Amino acid sequence: MNKFIFLDRDGTLNIDEGYTYKTKDLKFFPGVFKALNLLKKNFKFIIITNQSGIGRGYYTERDFNKFNNRLVNELKKQKIKIEKTYYCPHAPEKNCDCRKPNIKFIKEAEKEFDVDLKESFVIGDHPHDIGLGKNANTKTIYLLSGHGKKHFKELKIKPDYISDSLLEAIKFINQKKEKIKTKKEIEKIAKGLKKKNKKIVTCNGCFDILHPGHMYFLEQSKKQGDILVVGLNSDSSVKENKGPKRPINNERARAAVLSSLDMVDYVVIFDEKTPIKLLEAIKPDVHCNGEEYGYDCIEAPTVKKYGGKIHLIRNFGGFSTTKLIKGV
Numbered sequence: 001m002n003k004f005i006f007l008d009r010d011g012t013l014n015i016d017e018g019y020t021y022k023t024k025d026l027k028f029f030p031g032v033f034k035a036l037n038l039l040k041k042n043f044k045f046i047i048i049t050n051q052s053g054i055g056r057g058y059y060t061e062r063d064f065n066k067f068n069n070r071l072v073n074e075l076k077k078q079k080i081k082i083e084k085t086y087y088c089p090h091a092p093e094k095n096c097d098c099r100k101p102n103i104k105f106i107k108e109a110e111k112e113f114d115v116d117l118k119e120s121f122v123i124g125d126h127p128h129d130i131g132l133g134k135n136a137n138t139k140t141i142y143l144l145s146g147h148g149k150k151h152f153k154e155l156k157i158k159p160d161y162i163s164d165s166l167l168e169a170i171k172f173i174n175q176k177k178e179k180i181k182t183k184k185e186i187e188k189i190a191k192g193l194k195k196k197n198k199k200i201v202t203c204n205g206c207f208d209i210l211h212p213g214h215m216y217f218l219e220q221s222k223k224q225g226d227i228l229v230v231g232l233n234s235d236s237s238v239k240e241n242k243g244p245k246r247p248i249n250n251e252r253a254r255a256a257v258l259s260s261l262d263m264v265d266y267v268v269i270f271d272e273k274t275p276i277k278l279l280e281a282i283k284p285d286v287h288c289n290g291e292e293y294g295y296d297c298i299e300a301p302t303v304k305k306y307g308g309k310i311h312l313i314r315n316f317g318g319f320s321t322t323k324l325i326k327g328v
């Protein structure tokens with residue numbers, strides 16, 4: 001599946017003085033080329049634009065196409081590919097089904113391209129862009145460039161993010177990578193990573209109250225490969241291992257803290273007493289463990305079965321959550 005950014009055009013990519021259609025008026029906002037070039041690694045681009053100027057008789061469909069082809073070509077010169085432009089040529093009073101926030105065009109795109117809507121974005125400078133994204137179940141970013149400031153008070157649906165420019169929006173788009181995955185999701189991700197020859201490292205634990213020992217353990221684990229997947233014992237699994245008074249922090253809180261760390265790429269909560277089922281799903285190249293568990297730790301047979309190896313990490317500074325709680 002492909003992640004898409006559904007871009008509004010006027011006021012988002014190019015400066016819009018209102019019903020822009022003359023090629024001589026084509027001016028891109030500063031930072032648009034840079035932004036799209038940074039995003040193209042992870043996203044494909046489609047333009048969806050309301051062109052009521054056609055329906056109102058201000059310019060023709062031919063004028064629109066001429067302007068739009070120029071815009072798409074200028075982007076192409078910057079090595080940015082627009083997969084397709086969808087436009088609604090109708091005046092609002094026609095009540096057509098293609099004018100944003102109607103989702104007809106996104107539904108068409110979904111059929112033509114393999115779109116992962118949940119991981120895709122609609123970005124635009126008008127409340128109907130946000131409406132479009134909400135109706136289609138994508139994430140949404142409202143731009144204050146173009147008409148965004150003027151229409152801000154009409155915004156009835158809360159966008160996922162509000163940004164001054166497309167370039168500034170990247171910060172949000174990139175940080176939005178959700179690191180907490182289910183076992184099924186990570187199995188698929190791991191397969192994809194292997195195809196790209198990425199070295200997958202796993203480790204696991206309760207990570208109840210994070211201390212410098214954990215940080216050292218995670219840093220060292222990450223160093224063993226490209227992608228670090230942390231198996232996190234669920235609340236019931238912690239209880240089973242450490243007794244009824246644990247964990248102090250619930251699994252969502254523990255997963256959130258872990259996923260905020262740069263060295264952690266993914267977090268998967270697992271219910272079993274051991275991470276063996278999870279390791280069966282991931283088939284890591286390296287599984288890291290505290291040195292006290294030894295090379296013949298319970299995970300070893302599973303990891304070795306798929307050609308992986310065990311890496312042991314020394315217990316840095318003698319920290320442990322259990323000791324922290326007891327105050328010793």
Ligand SMILES: [Mg+2]
Pocket residue numbers: 008009010011012124125126146
């Ligand atoms: Mg616009």
Ligand SMILES: [Zn+2]
Pocket residue numbers: 088089090096097098099
């Ligand atoms: Zn229409």
